[in-house]
Amino acid sequence: MSQRAKILTVALVLAAFGFIVPHTSSFVVLLATRALVFAILALSVDILLGYAGLASLGQAAYFSVGAYLTAILVTRYHFGLGWDFWLLVPGAMLLGAATAAFFGLFAIRATGVYFLMITLALGQCVWGLAYRWNSLTGGDNGINISARPNFGFDLSDERSFFFLVFAFFAATLLGLYVLVRSPFGRSLEGIRERELRMRVLGYNTWLHKYIAFVIAGAVGGLAGVLWAFTNGLVSPDTAVLTTSVDALLMVVLGGAGTLVGGAIGAAIVFGLREYLSTLVPWWQYVLGGVYVLTILYLPMGLMGLPARIRQFRAFADWRDKETNNLAPSPS
Amino acid sequence: MTGKLQGRMGSLLLGGCVILGLGMNAPAKADDLRIGFIAPVTGFLSQTGKDMVHGFQMYLDDHHGMLGGAKVDFIIADNQAKPDQAVTMAKKLVLQNHVDMFIGGVLASTGYALAPVSTEEKTLYISSIAAADDLTQRQLGKYPYFIRTTWASSQPDHPLGQWACEQGYKKVVTIAADYAFGYESVGGFQQAFEDCGGKVIQKIWPPLGNKDFGPYIPSIKSDADAIYTLMVGPMSPQFPKQLRNAGVKLPIIAGGTSYDDYDLQYFGDEAIGDVSALMYSAALQTPKNEAFVKEFRSKFNEVPGYYAEANYTTAQMIDEAMAKNGGKFPGAEKFIQTMLGLKIDAPRGPVAFDDMRNPIENIYIRKVEKKAMFGDTKPQLWNVVIKTYPNVGQFWTYGKEKFLQQPVYSRDFPPCKYCE
């Protein structure tokens, strides 16, 4: 499929989504908004995983940094509920980027398994602070945010808020798309495939990976701001390990390196966690099953499904041809 | 059409159908009373969650699924003990299931998270457990659709503080779970205890859910004459055991959740003699409670804790309020008004409401003893009632206006004047 056709399809799907959802029940709008926030987080994970080849178990750190910043500014300094919301967003992105810049100094030197471990540890550091630094974060109680920004648009209306989050998602998607198609993005993919060769060619691979890490941190911070307002509560659960793991799964499930794959994955994981869980008590079997089956049978994720099917068809054709050649001719 | 495009169109169609399907709801029958029940059925408080559901369900079953003449559609939502999950569940119950009211929440933090939802969605929220003080105190004005049927965090600790002082304790160390409920319980105890002449000389705050008290027990000041504890969930059986194993012999006086009747089966004999205060005890020897405990034990094979009783009584209150409204739900505000006028004879004793939508009830000082009760042959641990304080409201003897002028009990309030 040509690049243009791909872009067109995505745009169509997005437009359809943006049109259909507000006409459904408020609860679906709520779910969709929550899923979209995580889709943004998944985008940040995909930049690292799908393009830089770095699997991070600690993206929830930047997510929660953005969320806590929002919660603290809104509840303690009454900042961010009016037009200053538009200052809050870049502020959170900056903080997410700064945190990633700091953490990256420790993390980017590592690869593979060690990168997983060190990002896990970094994520746990943030969780630990969120959990016990009571005076700052409210500890286990978390911080409640009951208001939504109002700058001409009253975002306490679920549908208006949905549009805002949707717009941010689309904008982030666009921005990251431009990034991965740029020379920088190409270099990242080169590093993912053959780091040694890239280094031999003179690329500063460490720097490339580091910048990707910082960008992922910024996007994570953005998702955090939106999450704080969507969820109404920021607690250590925002930084817990399973949040990072879920984000990783969303990308793998949807298809790493496709950007939109993360959104599809987010929809599925959220559908399971927040919708199926209200219908049946055994939803967690489905969630676990999805993890296991995806890893075993869908390494390229759902987006890779058409290719897999084609592959399978090609194999089946080849096999049939072979058996026909071997079969005895009718006498 | 290429395969990929086909695939995408297909998934788009599928997605669209799913979304539309989600958007459609089952039509509600006019006479149904739809009740959403939010409880931690899974997670570290699942025991509590189940106790809650059992209590409410038992009343419902006893009355053939009807409350006050209306058939009840009882929908249970699991919030996994997470406040933000509770909010999502509440919104789902209101927006998707069109409940007339939602009940529940356990942790104080869940209560503080759910109350705004009731205001936002203009739907009745009955807190049958979440004890967060301020919901019926300084923040009451923010939540016109909220009423509490259980108790405020500090409510039982005020009389306990006075009782402790009367027993002759002079210096107390508090060790309580590090979250709102812990702060408010300690606050209530400290205020009453120090007003009577006692001194709180140290405050320790292990995190909620902590099970290893190794780091905390050695820090307990040796010149104390008693320890006040506030433990929740898995913390409760561990603390007395570890305390005694460490050789500390100080008497324990505690907030009621530290010795929940249901939980006592998991304690050892080291808990005998420990005192706690709550608005209920399963060992209460009144005919109403005996019948309640007997029925609960035969149905669920366990002693009911206050979680079960609170929800059973809540169902009873809804029953009587609905009956007064002719079996039809009159809307949140009128329903609250009706409830406020009720005087209930519950397993816990007589319950009425104050004008801040919180109950006025007996507070029992209970002591753990090993005996055979209610016709049992084998002795087991029970919270035997040793003193009753009748008609205790959330403001104790302080008077509403004066009480509301001081800040809500927190980690730093009342300040620990005698801490070194």
Add this chain to the structure above:
Amino acid sequence: MDLHYWLIQTFNGISYGALLFLVGSGLSLIFGVMRIVNLSHGSYFLWGGYIALSVIGATGSWALSLPVAAAAVAVIGLLMERLFLRPLGFDPLRQVLLTVGFAYLFQQGALDIWGGNNLEIETPDVLSRSIVVGGLYLPLYRVFMIAMALAIGGAIWLVMEKTRMGTAVRATVDDAQMARGVGIDTNRISMLIFALGAFLAALGGVIGGAFLGVYPGLDFEILPLAFAVVIIGGMGSLGGAAIGAMLVGLADNFGKALFPELAYFTLYAPMVLILAIKPTGLFGRE
């Protein structure tokens, strides 16, 4: 805070470290031999505790529950490795996600089988008192934990150093390709190590069950701690796991007692530093 305080806290930290050694040593071996990031390790710990409860419920014997629960979980671990992890090959990301998926399945399974209550393993009477040493009250159970860790650690060390099987394992840890080259069946070693790791974790769960309780969520609570032990102590090194466990136990204990606000930070920050400086851990081998 007097000497008494410091001694007791150190003792507490070490006894907690003993428990972490059991959980962490298994993970360290798995990591060291197979480079597998096993996020269901916490589930093995949890299931160990739950199965022990069932054994005690059925037979009344606490002593029996230890080997039975550990063996049962070892079998589960073995099956998981053979059927699911082996086909995956060396792919850290997919291992992570696969094992997390299993962790969720195990968690739900435990919930369905044993319910969601906070359960506890009753310590046998003989262990529930305290001994008094020099004015210090030492709970006998904590002493037992330390003794168990020493015994198990010693046993494993003996096997590793003195037996042929142990040599084969060490060879596989050092250089799997070479080991295969000299005829060692690395597949069988992997399977054995994974089973052993699960065995140790489950043992930890049974022993910890009297100390921490057995309840849903314990699996994900103990998991990062196990990883901290492995990272700090070094992957594949038993001695490293012991030191790592001690350090984590002490850091956790003193952190909570002295710097409650930074408690978990004092635990994970060193982990980060060590990973940054020496990714294979203090005593790990490349």
